Amino acid sequence: MTRPAVVVHDVHKQYRDVRALDGCSFHIDVGECVALLGPNGAGKTTITEILEGYRRQDSGSVEVLGVDPAHGDRAWKSQLGIVLQTDRDLGDLTVVESVEHFAGYYPNPRDPDEVIRAVGLEEKRTSRNEKLSGGQRRRLDVALGIVGRPRVLFLDEPTTGFDPEARREFWSLIEALKAEGTTILLTTHYLEEAERLADRVAVISRGRVLACDTPAHLGGRERSSARVSWLEDGVRVESQTMEPGHAVVDLMARFGGEIPGLEVRRETLEDIYLGLIAEDRGDVPPMVEVDIE
Amino acid sequence: MSAPTLSLPTTVAIGRRRVSVELKQFFRDRQSALWNFAFPVILMVIFGSVFGGQSVAPDITFARYFVAGMIASGVFYTAFQNLAIAIPLEREDGTLKRLQGTPMPTPSYFMGKIGTVVIAYIAQVTLLVLVGALFYGVKVPTTATQWFTFVWASILGLTACTLLGIAFSVVPRTGRGAPAIVSPIVLVLQFTSGVFFVFTQLPHWMQVFASFFPLKWLAQAMRSVFLPEAAAVMEPAGSWELGMCAFMLALWSIIGLVLAIVFFRWAPRGTN
Numbered sequence: 131m132t133r134p135a136v137v138v139h140d141v142h143k144q145y146r147d148v149r150a151l152d153g154c155s156f157h158i159d160v161g162e163c164v165a166l167l168g169p170n171g172a173g174k175t176t177i178t179e180i181l182e183g184y185r186r187q188d189s190g191s192v193e194v195l196g197v198d199p200a201h202g203d204r205a206w207k208s209q210l211g212i213v214l215q216t217d218r219d220l221g222d223l224t225v226v227e228s229v230e231h232f233a234g235y236y237p238n239p240r241d242p243d244e245v246i247r248a249v250g251l252e253e254k255r256t257s258r259n260e261k262l263s264g265g266q267r268r269r270l271d272v273a274l275g276i277v278g279r280p281r282v283l284f285l286d287e288p289t290t291g292f293d294p295e296a297r298r299e300f301w302s303l304i305e306a307l308k309a310e311g312t313t314i315l316l317t318t319h320y321l322e323e324a325e326r327l328a329d330r331v332a333v334i335s336r337g338r339v340l341a342c343d344t345p346a347h348l349g350g351r352e353r354s355s356a357r358v359s360w361l362e363d364g365v366r367v368e369s370q371t372m373e374p375g376h377a378v379v380d381l382m383a384r385f386g387g388e389i390p391g392l393e394v395r396r397e398t399l400e401d402i403y404l405g406l407i408a409e410d411r412g413d414v415p416p417m418v419e420v421d422i423e
Numbered sequence: 424m425s426a427p428t429l430s431l432p433t434t435v436a437i438g439r440r441r442v443s444v445e446l447k448q449f450f451r452d453r454q455s456a457l458w459n460f461a462f463p464v465i466l467m468v469i470f471g472s473v474f475g476g477q478s479v480a481p482d483i484t485f486a487r488y489f490v491a492g493m494i495a496s497g498v499f500y501t502a503f504q505n506l507a508i509a510i511p512l513e514r515e516d517g518t519l520k521r522l523q524g525t526p527m528p529t530p531s532y533f534m535g536k537i538g539t540v541v542i543a544y545i546a547q548v549t550l551l552v553l554v555g556a557l558f559y560g561v562k563v564p565t566t567a568t569q570w571f572t573f574v575w576a577s578i579l580g581l582t583a584c585t586l587l588g589i590a591f592s593v594v595p596r597t598g599r600g601a602p603a604i605v606s607p608i609v610l611v612l613q614f615t616s617g618v619f620f621v622f623t624q625l626p627h628w629m630q631v632f633a634s635f636f637p638l639k640w641l642a643q644a645m646r647s648v649f650l651p652e653a654a655a656v657m658e659p660a661g662s663w664e665l666g667m668c669a670f671m672l673a674l675w676s677i678i679g680l681v682l683a684i685v686f687f688r689w690a691p692r693g694t695n
Binding site: 182183184204205207208210212214216217218219220221222223227231232234235236237238258274278 | 429430431432436437440443444447448451452513516517518520521523524525526527528690
């Protein structure tokens, strides 16, 4: 089929005495959304900024829309949308002025009013950007990132500081962009967000991709055991099983009907993620640590 | 759904957009509107009211001498001081990083800066001359020669100060610390270059010091515009030395250009 929108192959990057990337490889197909998960300092921002053209790798190759970002020209840049992590600029302009201004950089921009509506800033249209709350400010950054109708969108921790409702609205916006065929690289600390938005999740630690798969299959999640727990004489009892369906049927037979306080829980994406990171560091899995005491 | 045949907006079109947002930001930011734009007018009012009536020579009031110096200073405020403070802030608050990630051409960014500087300068000079003429007996130049000198001195001065401001923007370590480094430079040059005092009344070593820098020459050229021909005897050489003024401003423009090309950077220090 077509060539992937983003290709990262064996990228290394060293800052003085810190090895930021150590053989990082992954790809993003056209129209796909990949979430990059990893602890702080894992190399997420470094690889993202290499793809955006802000930094250069020491070795290895990267490609965005068939172009090496180090040699990206204006035409190439006009197909990218970049939402950086910390922005406090443009404080003296209003929301609508900012979006209209940046729209003028692109050959085929979205309608600024439509973009403002899509990110939910209509009521703040003529407010100075410096007066926006943290979450509103983030939505403005997203508006500026998508106004150029990008084919590839980079989102670096876009929902930090959002309340749950704003986060859900933001997810709908990203889903709409996905539906239009936008390729997205999403960096986030929220596992729930990755699970909801990403077609595939790449877990990165110490500059390498540890695992990259769909949220349902990451780290063999679909084959993992389930935990069934219920109340027995007011005390919670838990059993781990590969066949939770059978376990529930057995329990129903034992209780002669409804099982008090029944919960069936698969390993969450978070469990898988923490396990992968702990394994990579050579730690005991954190679950065990938590259970003792 | 993508339309690859659409062409990118031109550098000039984006440059024009940059001028428009830069101007809005310049005048809406209280700090820059006060210190870079209104301050020379405030000084004009204070000095004009206190010393304006005193004569520095027969038929020449201090106010007339002073307005020439303040217009020359205005070039330093709107170009050098403005850019040397604004660019470090933009480097720090993410403006430059955001722009680098868009298809905005680099020349458009500088067009925005230059356009803002020129428009702010024209507005400032108009205000200074208006206030000076209305209240302190400043005479608007009448001859074509005076206007010609005014135009070339302004252009050369703005060129030198804009380039020096862009180059100097790498010096402040932080955006917040920039005014503390930049403003004293402008102030010291004003004191030593014949803005606040009559140049020839300054100690000799101070006159020599100021002669190395552009403000002294720019103020001298502006005096040739705003003072009568007879006042040339008050200059160190007994004449306006316009050739030397032009030479020094051109020299500093070249120095500024080289420094700006060599040292200007988009990213804050400590990143690569």
